Amino acid sequence: xxxxxxxxxxxxxxxxxxxxxxxxxxxxxxxxxxxxxxxxxxxxxxxxxxxxxxxxxxxxxxxxxxxxxxxxxxxxxxxxxxxxxxxxxxxxxxxxxxxxxxxxxxxxxxxxxxxxxxxxxxxxxxxxxxxxxxxxxxxxxxxxxxxxxxxxxxxxxxxxxxxxxxxxxxxxxxxxxxxxxxxxxxxxxxxxxxxxxxxxxxxxxxxxxxxxxxxxxxxxxxxxxxxxxxxxxxxxxxxxxxxxxxxxxxxxxxxxxxxxxxxxxxxxxxxxxxxxxxxxxxxxxxxxxxxxxxxxxxxxxxxxxxxxxxxxxxxxxxxxxxxxxxxxxxxxxxxx
Amino acid sequence: xxxxxxxxxxxxxxxxxxxxxxxxxxxxxxxxxxxxxxxxxxxxxxxxxxxxxxxxxxxxxxxxxxxxxxxxxxxxxxxxxxxxxxxxxxxxxxxxxxxxxxxxxxxxxxxxxxxxxxxxxxxxxxxxxxxxxxxxxxxxxxxxxxxxxxxxxxxxxxxxxxxxxxxxxxxxxxxxxxxxxxxxxxxxxxxxxxxxxxxxxxxxxxxxxxxxxxxxxxxxxxxxxxxxxxxxxxxxxxxxxxxxxxxxxxxxxxxxxxxxxxxxxxxxxxxxxxxxxxxxxxxxxxxxxxxxxxxxxxxxxxxxxxxxxxxxxxxxxxxxxxxxxxxxxxxxxxxxxxxxxx
Numbered sequence: 001x002x003x004x005x006x007x008x009x010x011x012x013x014x015x016x017x018x019x020x021x022x023x024x025x026x027x028x029x030x031x032x033x034x035x036x037x038x039x040x041x042x043x044x045x046x047x048x049x050x051x052x053x054x055x056x057x058x059x060x061x062x063x064x065x066x067x068x069x070x071x072x073x074x075x076x077x078x079x080x081x082x083x084x085x086x087x088x089x090x091x092x093x094x095x096x097x098x099x100x101x102x103x104x105x106x107x108x109x110x111x112x113x114x115x116x117x118x119x120x121x122x123x124x125x126x127x128x129x130x131x132x133x134x135x136x137x138x139x140x141x142x143x144x145x146x147x148x149x150x151x152x153x154x155x156x157x158x159x160x161x162x163x164x165x166x167x168x169x170x171x172x173x174x175x176x177x178x179x180x181x182x183x184x185x186x187x188x189x190x191x192x193x194x195x196x197x198x199x200x201x202x203x204x205x206x207x208x209x210x211x212x213x214x215x216x217x218x219x220x221x222x223x224x225x226x227x228x229x230x231x232x233x234x235x236x237x238x239x240x241x242x243x244x245x246x247x248x249x250x251x252x253x254x255x256x257x258x259x260x261x262x263x264x265x266x267x268x269x270x271x272x273x274x275x276x277x278x279x280x281x282x283x284x285x286x287x288x289x290x291x292x293x294x295x296x297x298x299x300x301x302x303x304x305x306x307x308x309x310x311x312x313x314x315x316x317x318x319x320x321x322x323x324x325x326x327x328x329x330x331x332x333x334x335x336x
Numbered sequence: 337x338x339x340x341x342x343x344x345x346x347x348x349x350x351x352x353x354x355x356x357x358x359x360x361x362x363x364x365x366x367x368x369x370x371x372x373x374x375x376x377x378x379x380x381x382x383x384x385x386x387x388x389x390x391x392x393x394x395x396x397x398x399x400x401x402x403x404x405x406x407x408x409x410x411x412x413x414x415x416x417x418x419x420x421x422x423x424x425x426x427x428x429x430x431x432x433x434x435x436x437x438x439x440x441x442x443x444x445x446x447x448x449x450x451x452x453x454x455x456x457x458x459x460x461x462x463x464x465x466x467x468x469x470x471x472x473x474x475x476x477x478x479x480x481x482x483x484x485x486x487x488x489x490x491x492x493x494x495x496x497x498x499x500x501x502x503x504x505x506x507x508x509x510x511x512x513x514x515x516x517x518x519x520x521x522x523x524x525x526x527x528x529x530x531x532x533x534x535x536x537x538x539x540x541x542x543x544x545x546x547x548x549x550x551x552x553x554x555x556x557x558x559x560x561x562x563x564x565x566x567x568x569x570x571x572x573x574x575x576x577x578x579x580x581x582x583x584x585x586x587x588x589x590x591x592x593x594x595x596x597x598x599x600x601x602x603x604x605x606x607x608x609x610x611x612x613x614x615x616x617x618x619x620x621x622x623x624x625x626x627x628x629x630x631x632x633x634x635x636x637x638x639x640x641x642x643x644x645x646x647x648x649x650x651x652x653x654x655x656x657x658x659x660x661x662x663x664x665x666x667x668x669x670x671x672x673x674x675x676x677x678x
Contacts, residue, residue: 096433097497103433147671158433159612159671163664166605170660173529177654181522188521192511268504275497315512322508329501333494334482 029297084295087270089252104161109139193266193318360631419633422607435608436593442602444475530603530656550592558623609663
């Protein structure tokens with residue numbers, strides 16, 4: 001009896017810690033975004049920024065703050081949240097810390113789509129993004145269709161995804177080797193992911209799509225949690241493992257697709273965010289909420305660094321997430 | 337009765353795996369001859385046999401010994417190295433998705449190669465080899481130092497994550513260099529595909545000792561690694577020195593994959609696919625997996641290299657591209673056929 005009470009108390013205190021840490025991370029993420037609104041080559045005083053957001057300021061200032069910095073800051077938060085959540089979904093269904101949208105081929109597929117559009121179709125801008133998302137979706141759906149029949153098992157799905165991804169990666173390398181140097185450089189830049197020159201309309205689109213996907217994921221949360229106790233126990237509790245995994249994988253794919261459409265493929269975030277969130281909340285398994293806020297914070301910081309570190313040079317944000325996320329994760333692992 | 341059945345099934349299995357081993361050996365030898373015969377000047381198998389066993393200084397012997405033999409030997413070495421590194425890596429981490437690249441081997445090699453091109457102006461593939469080797473060894477040692485200090489399941493997960501984290505940071509650094517230095521990127525994009533073309537016999541000679549040591553280590557570590565498959569504690573109870581086994585296993589992986597990457601560039605997927613496919617044939621025994629990998633890896637890489645020379649004349653497809661296109665579908669087919677757990 002007392003043992004049961006102790007377990008309950010432990011669970012409650014863990015929940016409180018998770019809530020506290022997530023709230024704190026969210027606050028820091030918002031603070032970083034606020035900083036991103038203030039910092040930039042065009043100097044605007046912090047109080048003036050508030051005034052401009054409230055509707056004041058002249059035309060130039062309004063364009064810089066509301067037209068450029070605000071969409072970019074929001075995009076960083078949203079894309080980061082989407083990728084973090086997608087990573088958590090894939091790590092949960094695969095029960096593998098290396099799980100991420102990459103493993104079922106989404107990232108490689110979207111790169112193939114973009115490379116084909118850039119190097120063969122000579123496309124630019126939004127059309128590249130459309131091709132990238134198409135490539136990623138096609139790959140992910142193909143992998144799910146190939147490996148998802150009957151009992152959808154996490155490992156089966158992942159090995160299938162890696163196999164298809166490896167072929168596409170070879171195609172990508174081939175395309176880059178055979179392109180002329182300038183086009184190859186341009187293609188590589190796109191593949192690193194960037195939030196440069198983003199404006200209001202894609203961000204509004206992203207916000208609406210993500211809202212729907214977040215709600216759907218929240219509905220699936222409990223069943224995913226049950227599934228982590230093991231297939232047999234989950235089945236006994238009335239959860240159908242194959243169905244839940246398929247739904248979670250589809251949601252992860254949709255989240256990644258929305259993010260890639262706006263920013264291009266930003267590497268490592270989906271892998272790192274759930275693991276960082278898990279360590280910060282001291283949760284035994286990667287949790288959806290902490291992964292989402294950690295992803296948002298990570299990308300907000302990374303985008304600020306990518307804008308300001310070597311200004312006026314803009315480092316592609318995908319490189320910054322690699323350096324920062326990688327170093328931070330390494331430090332957390334080494335720290336004990 | 338039951339015992340007799342069990343014994344006979346063991347015997348059947350041993351017989352089957354013996355047949356598989358001899359079959360693989362014959363396959364590798366056959367592929368080796370084909371690899372010597374095929375090229376921009378095709379030779380008949382008779383000419384190749386003559387040139388190999390009784391070289392007499394004619395054009396065929398020169399082509400075979402100077403040009404195609406180094407390449408063929410290198411394909412065998414690289415294939416064996418990558419496959420063995422994959423087996424040991426997967427046994428060490430108890431993660432079937434682990435492959436040599438996970439330790440930061442590829443990322444470390446890529447960074448040092450890029451720095452060598454950018455800062456020192458190194459241009460030849462043989463020139464990259466030592467830089468690649470040093471880079472991969474440093475990166476892998478960093479990963480090991482970061483994560484390998486304690487045993488147990490948490491230690492294992494930490495190793496996998498440390499590999500991913502270090503790889504990501506180092507690759508991003510490589511990305512930054514290639515971002516601002518487009519001449520370097522232009523050379524780098526050809527190295528990163530992975531190729532066996534234009535390597536002289538010096539590369540194969542340089543790589544050979546590392547490969548031999550690594551494969552020898554892998555073979556002797558097979559038994560202790562088998563014991564560790566049940567968990568570190570049980571392994572220790574069975575008399576295995578856990579820390580030693582891990583350290584030496586790590587050394588074997590660094591030597592094997594570092595040598596392969598130095599010689600041919602980062603060839604992905606062989607280290608992942610070969611152990612996966614073999615496991616379905618010969619079971620989870622690490623000793624046997626190493627024994628078969630030494631042949632199955634070369635078979636895959638030789639096939640890929642030969643196909644790469646044949647499919648797109650007069651040009652070539654790099655071996656790293658072709659391995660993915662042979663290895664991936666076979667892995668996929670195996671996944672689809674075996675609905676049971678891996």
